[in-house]
Amino acid sequence: MAAGRGVTSARVAAELRSRIERGELLPEDRLPSERELSESLHTTRVTSREALKQLEAEGLIYRSNRRGWFVTSQRINYNPSRAAFFMDYVADQGLVPFSRQLLKKRIVADDRLASMLEVSVKAPLVELQRLRGANGRPAYIETIYLPEGRLPGIYECDLERSVSAVMLGDYDQQYAVVELDITVGALSAGQAALLDAPPGYTCLCVRRVVRNAAGEVVEYDLEHWRHDSLNIQVRLDNS
Amino acid sequence: MAAGRGVTSARVAAELRSRIERGELLPEDRLPSERELSESLHTTRVTSREALKQLEAEGLIYRSNRRGWFVTSQRINYNPSRAAFFMDYVADQGLVPFSRQLLKKRIVADDRLASMLEVSVKAPLVELQRLRGANGRPAYIETIYLPEGRLPGIYECDLERSVSAVMLGDYDQQYAVVELDITVGALSAGQAALLDAPPGYTCLCVRRVVRNAAGEVVEYDLEHWRHDSLNIQVRLDNS
DNA sequence: TTAAATATCTGGTATATACCAGAAAAAGAT
DNA sequence: ATCTTTTTCTGGTATATACCAGATATTTAA
Structure with a gap:
């Protein structure tokens, strides 16, 4: 020394x-x-x-x-119950948000997705992937799965901006229940490259299962956040 | 190579x-x-x-x-809305929980605590600290602040096992609202030693502010979890 | 049998050094 | 001025080695 x-x-x-x-x-x-x-x-x-x-x-x-x-600068405050949309709540925090769609395609549910979305195996799904961040720095990768059976024509919608907006507007699907699953993990090489991080970088994995008023799963999200860019804030109302 | x-x-x-x-x-x-x-x-x-x-x-x-x-073995599934008590829900997961009280004392609120608990500076508080884990491995350190003004006589209660139990039983305080704040951070040397981790070990910091039906803050928690021992599960009901 | 001293094994920290690959800056050519 | 090439700077990975400190196992002494 x-x-x-x-x-x-x-x-x-x-x-x-x-x-x-x-x-x-x-x-x-x-x-x-x-x-x-x-x-x-x-x-x-x-x-x-x-x-x-x-x-x-x-x-x-x-x-x-x-x-x-x-x-580092200010973290993004994120409320996964998502009354607000990413572009909005990030801007509200004085940051300049961006969102880039990486992927949009039709797939069919494998075993894992079928069980998460409570659909049958091979059920048609829409897979979306986007990279989002603020002030020019990437913050997280989001992969979204939407069950086409419960949201007919969803693939044709403009989902670039906000899935929640389309859900609320065109499908009148209220987010009745959101189930969250939060774990610390590590980024794969591919994810790391997108997030300008070294491979294995510590991340926060947020899984979201969204149900409508009927209790049906209408959305399943997988989010991988840079650990340095995020602060999760949740409010639980037991009334 | x-x-x-x-x-x-x-x-x-x-x-x-x-x-x-x-x-x-x-x-x-x-x-x-x-x-x-x-x-x-x-x-x-x-x-x-x-x-x-x-x-x-x-x-x-x-x-x-x-x-x-x-x-590593199975992580602890933790629901911070806390309908259940630590010793219970961990046992329910097939693990053997333990809880060790590290500290219990009366203090007065400093600026930070006063603002978090929405009490005046120098208001009397009870500070509790405990180390908890499962299967002999420490999982997290919890520091709890209770406003004595809103919970008279709380210091004399047996808080070793569960604060929630005392709140519900003796004080009839329902957990009306829980505000969560979740961030990835690093353990201080002291915390790391207690959790059998190297200094700077990645942890999940969970801050909880609990309000009763009247909207008063009745509990403020600071939890530092080993990142490898935790899986947070939250259910949000927007009904 | 028990307790104390010792040796050994483990990870924790540190030095010195080397080469690689991508990013950025500088130099050159058009 | 603009494009291309080159150089330089940056972090990323790797080797070889050394010593320290705590935990454990072993040996020795009572």
Whole structure:
């Protein structure tokens, strides 16, 4: 270890943390390169990286491809009960949202999807995939499955913007019940590439099953969020 | 890199993952030591550790202090709306729950707590802290704040087992509204030690604000969960 | 038989170094 | 000015090695 007592990587992390908290480094600022850091703090790149990964886990910084390390900014507050639409509630938080459709196709339910959507195997489904984020930074990948049997003609609708809007407007389907399932996981290589994250990056997996007033499943979502971009807020009313 | 193409650490991770998925390594089994692994898979400890950390992030394995790496077992399903009590719902999942009180004392609200609990600064509070887990493995640390003004005599109650039970029974306080706030974070050194995790270990932070029928805050919780031990399940009823 | 001392095994941290691949900047050609 | 090529800078991965500290197993002493 170099100058200073205790664990070197913790010392480096503390130094950077204090620069961020003091406002010396502002959101979206680039940190010194790993080589510069290592030299100025009298340690090696391996140890500096240990410290950077620590701050990354804390959600204070992120890395972009091979461009460098940056200070994170404000997280997206997300309410999965979804009274509001993504583009709206993100804008309301003072951020600039974007949404890009990656995929839209008809498929048939396999065993897993059939059981999640409570349809028979081989039932027709619409699969949607989109990448969403704010302020130019990707935040999550969403895969949506819609049962075509319960939403006839849904494939022809414009689902680019908001599925919820179409559901409410054209199908008059109220979101009566939303079942949430939230777990911490890791991004696959493909997901990571889309989210500008290293493979295996820690993510929050949110599974949503939406039922209409009749108790039928009308939507099944799989969301993979960058852990540093999300804050989930839910309000449960037991009245 | 050694034998095989591509990224070595990914190759090691894939090998171990397959052993786990094939059932060659069962839950709670110890993995070969890092030195053994490195030798048998023709790489170095640094690279093996990279792979192990990857599987740790995926929630497939965990490390216990300096005893080794182990295969994780079944996660705890947690419903923060909390109709059920920890000791009950964990037992219902076929696990053996435990709960250890770490702290119980009277404090006065500082600025942050006052605003969270909607009481005046210096209002009397009861602070509780407990460590909970299942099958001998710690899963989370919970810090509870109770406003003594709204729950007179609460300090004298037996809160070891369940705060909810006391609330419902002795105070007739229904949980009318629960506000949840869920974020991914990192454990402090102290928390990590209690949860048998390395410092900075990825955790799920769950903040709960509980209101009674009158809309008053009667409980504020701060939970820090090991990311590998938790699966949150919430049901939202928009009726 | 029990308790204390010791050796060994485990992961945790650190140094020094090397090469690769993608991104960005600089230099050159049109 | 604009496009193309080259160089440089960045993080990503990997090797080899060393020593530390806690947990465990073994040995030794009472």
